[in-house]
Amino acid sequence: MNIIIKKAKIIDPTSPYNGQISDIHIANGKIVSIKKDIEVKAAQKVEAKGLHVSPGWIDIFSDFADPGFEYRETLETGARAAAAGGFTNVCVVPNTQPAIDQKSVVEYVVQKSKDLPVSIHPLGSVTRGAAGKELAEMYDMKLSGAVAFSDGKSPLQSAGILVKALQYIKSFDGVLIQIPDDKTISPNGLMNEGITSTRMGLAGRPAIAEDIAVASNIKLAVYAESKLHLTGVSTQTSLKLIKEAKQQKVDITCSATPYHLYFCDEDITAYDSNLKVNPPFRDKKDRKALQKAVADGLVDCIASHHIPQDKDHKVVEFEYAKNGMLGLQTTYSILNTVLPEVPQERWVELLALNARRILDIPVPTIDEGATASLTFFQPKEAWKFEQRDILSYSKNSPFVGKEFTGKPLGIYHKNKLTLNFS
Incomplete structure (x- = not known):
């Protein structure tokens, strides 16, 4: 699986790239490169306004x-x-x-x-x-x-x-x-x-x-x-x-x-x-x-x-x-x-x-050569949590209808990409 994460702000105190806005190229579960602009043929792109990425x-x-x-x-x-x-x-x-x-x-x-x-x-x-x-x-x-x-x-x-x-x-x-x-x-x-x-x-x-x-x-x-x-x-x-x-x-x-x-x-x-x-x-x-x-x-x-x-x-x-x-x-x-x-x-x-x-579980880091275990999120995104958003089998949340600032967008883990948006 080839993935390019576009223009994401990296939030990772353990990473030399902490605080930078960069592209991240992932192939076969590993972070191949982190640069300002990466283009790879046939790669799936992860793009979103105000995208942040962390371990x-x-x-x-x-x-x-x-x-x-x-x-x-x-x-x-x-x-x-x-x-x-x-x-x-x-x-x-x-x-x-x-x-x-x-x-x-x-x-x-x-x-x-x-x-x-x-x-x-x-x-x-x-x-x-x-x-x-x-x-x-x-x-x-x-x-x-x-x-x-x-x-x-x-x-x-x-x-x-x-x-x-x-x-x-x-x-x-x-x-x-x-x-x-x-x-x-x-x-x-x-x-x-x-x-x-x-x-x-x-x-x-x-x-x-x-x-x-x-x-x-x-x-x-x-x-x-x-x-x-x-x-x-x-x-x-x-x-x-x-x-x-x-x-x-x-x-x-x-x-x-x-x-x-x-x-x-x-x-x-x-x-x-x-x-x-x-x-x-x-x-x-x-x-x-x-x-x-x-x-x-x-x-x-x-x-x-x-x-x-x-x-x-x-x-x-x-x-x-x-x-x-x-x-x-x-x-x-x-x-x-x-x-x-x-x-x-x-x-x-x-x-x-x-x-x-x-x-005592190994801490993943965002660095070239590291195994990719990532969370995608938008700190400034305003949204409302609705009943249809609940993915659990049960539905017992008092937050239905509540408005939030800051939204999780999904994960990349175990060489699998799981996103809340297309």
Whole structure:
């Protein structure tokens, strides 16, 4: 496959061409040349107004529901949505049926996704069945292709299990990913506890449920001298605790979701069940603190928390709806719209570089002779996200009808070109 990318601004801090507007010639999956003007016979051209190109983006926390829940999403539909959102790599949570808790299920995901345009990396379950009780065979899963370990949407609640897991993965320099959430505090809460939850008459979940979990998880990581990644961080106090831990050289990283940067608890007043997520949307002060942490560099990467839910579990009363929303296709657009002052280099760090470094996945670079793994996007493109744009099997997005500035255009990965435009 011969491809010429025309007049693209290269955004890649690892590349000698960073910041340049150039043509890029790709042949057989490799970057052949990067120059001001390239013409090659019979080459497919990628051209768009304001075209930018970066190393392919990676998502650290998505639910593709396969195997077992294919009525919500499949590896194929998830990969399709990921490519449209600009992602070349996606890490999938183990909350499947059966759970990704043994090497045979890891191998199922790896093998079934090998011909898809996106690389799908299984997160191995820390415990059997992601039930939080007995440790799974993590080393076997690591050898079979698991890039990190997590109980995904069911974060570990037992300090004893968590510290054993942290000690176990240390032997092979693994990473444990955890949503910080103490479920024993107001387990029936439906949204953030505060003035808005009181006005709406909905049971609240206090921010302290997250804050306590962050403090506890950090202490256990220090004790085990192991690697911990906290995802979905959403409160001021959590961010403060993480900052202090980093200053003390604790081996901890964190990620934020795009939708926690966009919404706050006041947005739930219409009882839109698509806005029911975990962790819940916090108040405006927490949202502002999170936005600052993303812009300033405290947050290491962005995690879409792409969690498809079928109609039967979303088009119901708020109380009965399941947590989660779609995220892969709107991640970049949300970031670029909410924080327009943040330079594109920072988004590339958050979307393409840092997560790979955390997970020890090779970081692609835009340079002559390098294997091409690229994301195409337009930072200044104004557009509206419509129902027809959704490529996931499920349709649970609160962003339908929302206007954004900044649009992902597609990817080049695995010697395949996948574009949102012709």
